[in-house]
Amino acid sequence: MRKQVPKAITLLGSAFFAVSLAQGGGPGNPHTLFAHIQARPTVAAPLTAAKDLQYDLVEITGPPGSSNLFAGDINEHGTVSGYYTLSNGEIHTFFFENGVFRDFSHPGSPSTSMYEANNGILYGNWGTKDRQAAGMYNPETGQWTVLPDIDYKPLNFTQRMNDAGMAVGIACEGAWDLVYNCVAWAWDPIRREYQFLTYPDALDIRAMGVNNRKQVVLGAFFSDGGVYGLLEYKGAFTPLTSSRPSFAFDINDSGEILLLYFDTWENGLLDAKGFHPLPNWLGASQTTYWGMNARGDLVGTWTGLDSQSSHAFMAIRKQR
Numbered sequence: 463m464r465k466q467v468p469k470a471i472t473l474l475g476s477a478f479f480a481v482s483l484a485q486g487g488g489p490g491n492p493h494t495l496f497a498h499i500q501a502r503p504t505v506a507a508p509l510t511a512a513k514d515l516q517y518d519l520v521e522i523t524g525p526p527g528s529s530n531l532f533a534g535d536i537n538e539h540g541t542v543s544g545y546y547t548l549s550n551g552e553i554h555t556f557f558f559e560n561g562v563f564r565d566f567s568h569p570g571s572p573s574t575s576m577y578e579a580n581n582g583i584l585y586g587n588w589g590t591k592d593r594q595a596a597g598m599y600n601p602e603t604g605q606w607t608v609l610p611d612i613d614y615k616p617l618n619f620t621q622r623m624n625d626a627g628m629a630v631g632i633a634c635e636g637a638w639d640l641v642y643n644c645v646a647w648a649w650d651p652i653r654r655e656y657q658f659l660t661y662p663d664a665l666d667i668r669a670m671g672v673n674n675r676k677q678v679v680l681g682a683f684f685s686d687g688g689v690y691g692l693l694e695y696k697g698a699f700t701p702l703t704s705s706r707p708s709f710a711f712d713i714n715d716s717g718e719i720l721l722l723y724f725d726t727w728e729n730g731l732l733d734a735k736g737f738h739p740l741p742n743w744l745g746a747s748q749t750t751y752w753g754m755n756a757r758g759d760l761v762g763t764w765t766g767l768d769s770q771s772s773h774a775f776m777a778i779r780k781q782r
Contacts, residue, residue: 515731515738517760517777522558524774525565531556533761533774535577535622535712535753542761542776543577543584555586558776568599568606573638575619577753585623587631591638596620596631609649610656617641620649622671622712622753627651630659630669630678644668646680661692661699669694671712671720671753679710679719691721702732714756722750729762743775751777 524531524546533544542558553573555566567574568588576586576599584599596618597608612618615633623629629649634641646659646669661667664682671679678694679702691702691710702710707724719732729740729751742749743764751762760777 515740515758516780517741518780519741519743520776520778522556522563522774522776524556524563530772531774532763532772533558533752533776534575536755536759536761536776537578538580538755538757540755540759541578542774544761544774545575546774555584558774577622579623580625583623583627585620585629587619592616594618594638596629596633598623598627598629612645612647612656615643615645621669624672624674624676626674628672628676630672632668642666648672648678659694667692670710673713673715673717675715675717677713677717679713681709681711689724691719693719711751712753714754714758716756716758718754718758720751720754720760731758741777743773 522531522533522542527549528546530547531544532546533542535543540559543555545553545555547553551572553575555574555576557564557566557578566576571588572590573594574586574588576584576588578584582601584601585597587594587596589595594617595608597606597620599606609618609620612633615635617634617636617638618631619633620629620631628651630647631649632644632646634644636642644666646667647656648659648669649656659667659669659678659680661682663684665685666683667680669678669680676695680692680694681689682692683689689707689709691708693700693702693710693713702708702719702721709722709724710719711722712720717733721732721737722729727748729749731738731740740751740760745766746764747767749762749764751760754760758779760779761775762777763772763774765772
């Protein structure tokens with residue numbers, strides 16, 4: 463079954479958003495978000511954080527021959543999910559828990575990007591460079607559930623799923639390493655249908671996170687080159703920043719929002735008390751946080767000064 467994108471959404475895309483793959487990008491997550499953003503630091507800031515938020519940073523290493531590790535999510539059990547590249551170019555999912563690295567892939571697909579939800583269900587996408595299917599996998603039954611295709615959007619990515627099975631994601635044109643004209647969607651597991659999330663004047667909008675309260679965080683790109691994080695709840699949108707370019711990646715049940723400011727490449731958590739900066743990986747040229755759990759533990763990627771490969775890490779929050 464295919465889903466027709468509303469006519470207004472089909473008109474969103476434009477050539478300005480044809481971006482190339484940024485380090486740390488890839489299936490199921492940022493999807494080439496940042497290559498057109500010029501305001502990036504060349505040297506990372508010192509390994510410091512706000513006084514009220516402290517973390518232990520731990521690198522995740524893959525098997526021999528693996529490269530470009532990307533950590534995209536961490537569930538309440540502490541399982542880190544992500545993907546990595548093999549020497550033959552295939553992309554496999556990994557799960558990392560208690561120091562153990564596990565490999566996973568969709569049968570017959572050269573690209574698999576899945577993440578483990580709190581209930582043990584895997585969500586994400588799989589396929590080829592030119593076509594990605596979004597869906598879920600039940601490890602207990604071995605059943606794959608494929609979400610409907612969206613017309614004219616051959617690349618469909620599941621970004622997050624909450625405990626009730628509500629998922630959010632994006633559907634795009636292009637190829638795995640060059641996506642554009644993306645639309646944001648929320649999947650209703652009861653009605654088994656999409657709700658498309660649109661915002662006035664946004665040319666490209668991407669749903670990145672959802673919590674158990676059904677709050678959704680997004681990033682929206684505009685024709686003037688602006689990009690801003692948004693919070694959506696029951697059809698109402700709230701901009702997360704007033705002037706600084708930003709992008710929202712995740713939200714937990716406490717309402718903490720994982721946010722990135724593009725002008726300074728500053729990662730942080732946004733909550734009722736304000737913005738809490740997060741530590742950069744010491745010696746990295748770029749550090750980006752992608753996901754978190756209810757406890758406040760985080761996962762992300764960092765790139766070295768050569769910017770040739772990405773490395774995965776987890777940030778375990780110290781309890782006060």
